[in-house]
Amino acid sequence: MVTLKEIAEKCSVSITTVSNILNGKSNVSLKTKERVLSVIKETGYRPNYMARGLRASKTNSVGIIIDDLTEFSSTGIIDGIMSYFDENHYKAILENLRFYSKWGNKWYHNKDYEDSVQQAIDEFEAIKVDGIIYVAGHARCISCIPDNLNIPLVISYAFTEKPGIASVEFDDMQAACDMTTKLIKDGHKKIAVIAGTKTNIHTQRRLEGYKKALKEQGLEDCKYLRYANWDRESGYEAAKELLADSKCTAVFCFNDLMAGGVYDYLNEKGLVPGKDISVAGYDNRTMSQYLKPALSTVEIPLYDIGRKSAEVILNQITNAENFKAQQYFVQCGIIERESIGKI
Amino acid sequence: MVTLKEIAEKCSVSITTVSNILNGKSNVSLKTKERVLSVIKETGYRPNYMARGLRASKTNSVGIIIDDLTEFSSTGIIDGIMSYFDENHYKAILENLRFYSKWGNKWYHNKDYEDSVQQAIDEFEAIKVDGIIYVAGHARCISCIPDNLNIPLVISYAFTEKPGIASVEFDDMQAACDMTTKLIKDGHKKIAVIAGTKTNIHTQRRLEGYKKALKEQGLEDCKYLRYANWDRESGYEAAKELLADSKCTAVFCFNDLMAGGVYDYLNEKGLVPGKDISVAGYDNRTMSQYLKPALSTVEIPLYDIGRKSAEVILNQITNAENFKAQQYFVQCGIIERESIGKI
DNA sequence: CTGAAAGCGCTTACAG
């Protein structure tokens, strides 16, 4: 590995001068600058990341903590983050907490969960990353960020009440409102909802958006609501209870998986989605377009959430003094396919 | 940030001694060892990663280069890698090449592609990772690994002819053979196949496995073969050509997406998969269980491929002198659902 | 515009 010293010797200048050139200091004559730069190029010299990091305590890397990589939302967010980092020459170091595989679906009620997060933050401080992005597996208020954190951190896909910490989420409430409004405009007046778990923040926000739409459109409040488990099976069960004797013409499922369960039920009854009864999903997962008929659903802007998170953290890193922590909300889209009929 | 020096002062011993304790050297008295360890614990001291890396040129981190994070196979492999790293206290630094978003589906015919890979390797050498895992987006012979590479590298999901480089793949051929055998044992004699693109290595290996099964079971060679494009639409088109007038009782699709296209076609014709005609997929993507009836398919052991890749690279790192580069193949499983009927 | 020197926080022979 070629070092600064060797470059300096080859050019008969001091190490300082080479370093200055490398760091774009202006106090170097054009002549020596060109000479040194050409030698750097031909030797293929690259600054030693460790040495630079040790001395300047600036590593151009940020740590990404992920609740669980296998969560459907993780990949898109990370992809967005990394595309932004690429453009700005930052490196990403990944810490996958693997919560689902470790503790199943209930990890965020687990005390060990908070320890893991703190440990990961700790680890990243030791590695001297310039900042941290915490990519949550689902929206919630994150309260386990240590008080003595002396490194920028932004939260992606969740939020915190801790002052000074920015977060980037999507506008869950508005998207649910938009989807409900679409249903209403298509003539539906009795719209059932299959929500997620009751205390979940996504559930609450979507319910709020749903009610807002009903109100805006002059319909009375919801009578047909079931909380379910986010999975296919629970969607099926909820549909069975909800659709057996109600007069609903549409069901709004708070994720695509549960919509899949509704399809199962409808199928069993010989009913066809989008014709006999309309169904809307949420998430726009890949499977939603393979349902028959293809599911109309809400698209979560994962990539954009990632981009924004990256933008915010780099902002905070390079411009720490006048950084203002905010809660950002990225807008969602509605994907219209064939599961919503007009009446 | 508390340093080695501070710990040493607090304990009235030398820096060397503290360092020796930290690194598990045996030449320290139990008494001072315990004292130092307790101080380390109570101060929450963590060795500076940069300083250690600079001095020892050992960073306990490995670089992961990924063709494209959004490829369906990437997440599972990375999850496996990281679980293994976790257990062995290694860090992962991610470099996502983002080939699909940059160059669409034909990136591996692009010259820029090789440059990107080399650049990523270069970058990782500068960062001083202990090793590199290259997670490919699909199987192929990777020929752009630089000759002067002086760092362990293993290839995941693809292979190379370059000596000294290990690779971890799945047994594509055998899985295709197994699936075909299952079809035959269920009574099918005329089994069409919708393959991927013709020159693709997955296509070739699966075709080989398919033919092997026919031969083993005493059936004559395939007459009903169409190459397609891996996507749903191309599966649909292939089904249309293939199933219109042939007497096939089953179709083996070389991925689940194309099987989805076959379902589309069958549906249109009022035919039901698994009853009128059997269909088998490959990949076990999430959408495959939402197809109706649920698709029988081949499961690719992504997680295990990741684990094995991690194991191999750590092996090579810690045991470089008697490391033997090999081509590893992890076995697949068959997921039986409802799309294959017996006759 | 240029360079000598200190120092970032460790590890590693080496001497005792």
Next chain:
DNA sequence: CTGAAAGCGCTTACAG
């Protein structure tokens, strides 16, 4: 069993 000292490859005041 313990410690003084050199050095990893840089950056950064500082002096000229």
